[in-house]
Amino acid sequence: MNLLETNLFNKKIKNPFIIASGPCGNFEELSEIIDINNLGGITTKTITKEPKIGNKAPRIVNLNDGLLNSIGLENKGIDYFIENEIKRIEDYNTLKIISIGGYNEYDFEYMIEKIDDYDIDFYELNLSCPNVNKGGATLLNDKKLLSKVIERSCNSTDKPIFLKFGYESNLEELVKIGVYNGASGVTLINTLKGMKIDINTGKPILKMKTGGVSGSFIKPMAVHCIYKIREKFPYLPIIGMGGVFNHEDAIELAMAGANLIGVGTAMMMDPEIVNKIIKNTAFYLSSKNKNFEDIVSKSHERTDNYVL
Ligand SMILES: Cc1cc2nc3c(=O)[nH]c(=O)nc-3n(C[C@H](O)[C@H](O)[C@H](O)COP(=O)(O)O)c2cc1C
Numbered sequence: 001m002n003l004l005e006t007n008l009f010n011k012k013i014k015n016p017f018i019i020a021s022g023p024c025g026n027f028e029e030l031s032e033i034i035d036i037n038n039l040g041g042i043t044t045k046t047i048t049k050e051p052k053i054g055n056k057a058p059r060i061v062n063l064n065d066g067l068l069n070s071i072g073l074e075n076k077g078i079d080y081f082i083e084n085e086i087k088r089i090e091d092y093n094t095l096k097i098i099s100i101g102g103y104n105e106y107d108f109e110y111m112i113e114k115i116d117d118y119d120i121d122f123y124e125l126n127l128s129c130p131n132v133n134k135g136g137a138t139l140l141n142d143k144k145l146l147s148k149v150i151e152r153s154c155n156s157t158d159k160p161i162f163l164k165f166g167y168e169s170n171l172e173e174l175v176k177i178g179v180y181n182g183a184s185g186v187t188l189i190n191t192l193k194g195m196k197i198d199i200n201t202g203k204p205i206l207k208m209k210t211g212g213v214s215g216s217f218i219k220p221m222a223v224h225c226i227y228k229i230r231e232k233f234p235y236l237p238i239i240g241m242g243g244v245f246n247h248e249d250a251i252e253l254a255m256a257g258a259n260l261i262g263v264g265t266a267m268m269m270d271p272e273i274v275n276k277i278i279k280n281t282a283f284y285l286s287s288k289n290k291n292f293e294d295i296v297s298k299s300h301e302r303t304d305n306y307v308l
Contacts, residue, residue, distance in 0.1 A: 003285040004278065004292050006040070008237055008259060009160055009184070011121070013095055015040040016254070016292055017278050020241045020264030021099040021124065021164070022046065022071070023214075024271075026085050027092075033271045038278070040260060041095030044081075046126040048100070049107045051077035056207040061196050066215020066243070067265050068194050070208040073101055073129055078111045082118075090119040097162070097239075101126040103138075104145065105152035112156040122159060124239075125149070125183075127174075128166040128190040129212075140168065147181050154182030162239060166190035167221045172232050185237035187262070188225045192218055215265040219243030223256045230257025230297055245273065247280035255298040 004015035018041035024030045026044050036042060054074025061068040075081075078100075089096055098120050100111045108125060127139050127146070139146050154161050163178045164187040165171060175186055191212025196205045204210075222242025229238060240258025244250050245266045253261055266273045285291060 001291075003290070004040075004282055006259065006292050006296075011095075013040045013260070014038075015278055015281075016258075016260045017041075017250070017274055017281075018095065018097065018239065018260050018262050019043055019267060019274070020262035021097075021126065023264045023268045026081075026089065028088070030267070030271055034275060037093045039094050039274060041097055041121070042089070042092065043097040043124060043262065044085075044089065044099050045075055046073050046099040046101040046129065047075050047078050047081050047111065048073060049078055049102055049110055051075065051080065058205055058207055059211070061205050061211070063196070063213070063215065063217070066213060066217050067268070068196055068206065068211040068213055069191070070206050070211035072208070073126075078114055082114060086115065086118050086120075095122070096120045097122045097124050099124045099126050099164070101129060102149070105148040108149055108153040109156045112153055116157050116159065120159070122162055122184075123153065123157065124162045124164050124187055125153060126164050126190070128164055128168070140165075140174065143177060146174070147177055150178055150181035150183055160184035160237075162187045162237070164188075164190055165225075167192050167218070167225060171225055171229065175229055175233060175236070179233065179236065185239065185259075186229060187239040187241065188229060188258075189218065189222045189242045192221060214242070216243045216245060219249060219252070223252055226253055226256040226258050227299065230300060234297075234300075244277070247277050247284055250277055250281055251284060251295060254292065254296050257297045257300065259296055 021043040055070045055072035059070045102108045162185040163183045191214045194213035226240045239260045240253035241262030250261045
């Protein structure tokens, strides 16, 4: 019996572990190291309508327990993706999540229409990248535009659409706008804005000065976001991510309310880590005589008996 098997939108998923958008590119290198088909799913790096060269270097700093990055959504654009990458991605026997980013409703609609007939499962709208000057940030600051983007995207496909947010102060309101306009789920969380200064020069290390913090530092924020959205939206599918390095981190996010668990930064440090997390989560579940779905949202149970 597969204790890790889970279900989303009547689709069986072999385990809840997916690769978060970005750190593993579009898996070409990763597929030489691990068997992608053992994963519950993969998320592409965010694709935009036009190619983006990204931000100038230095654009990544190692923080030991995490990273500070200002990649700036570097990618070769939707046409390149369709011509060169989608066929390989279609061949994986796992959940395929396509992350897209844009500036307005037309960008998102254009990309979804181009890609919708391929064998992919969900879309993830990246509404929260902290490393682009236009796009993510302005979308979240302009609720009318945000509503239009979500509504138009949802009307362009029958496939589920997840909305990816960061640690936003008005997260509940944003999720409500998303659900109202047809989104099927949310992905929580993207990186948090941060900075590092070189104490020998006194200057910020990143060319862009600020970047997105990922890794262990942001796990408590991820747990908080997932918990508060699960509390307000008991049945909304949530993909949780932020600082998952081992099975304990993953179980924590699941108990807060995550139905699927994304692994990002940890994969850059050890590409085989996701296999260890999968194996150790299965051990944990079997030692507790539970399956994965039994522990999802466990922290919300209104009971004195919290013992698993
Ligand atoms: C190098 C790097 C690139 C990323 N690129 C993207 C991206 O293209 N789209 C996106 O939605 N999130 C991107 N992210 C954010 C991750 O998907 C994830 O939300 C975040 O890093 C938190 O998870 P983690 O702590 O496991 O890395 C990126 C993160 C890193 C570290």
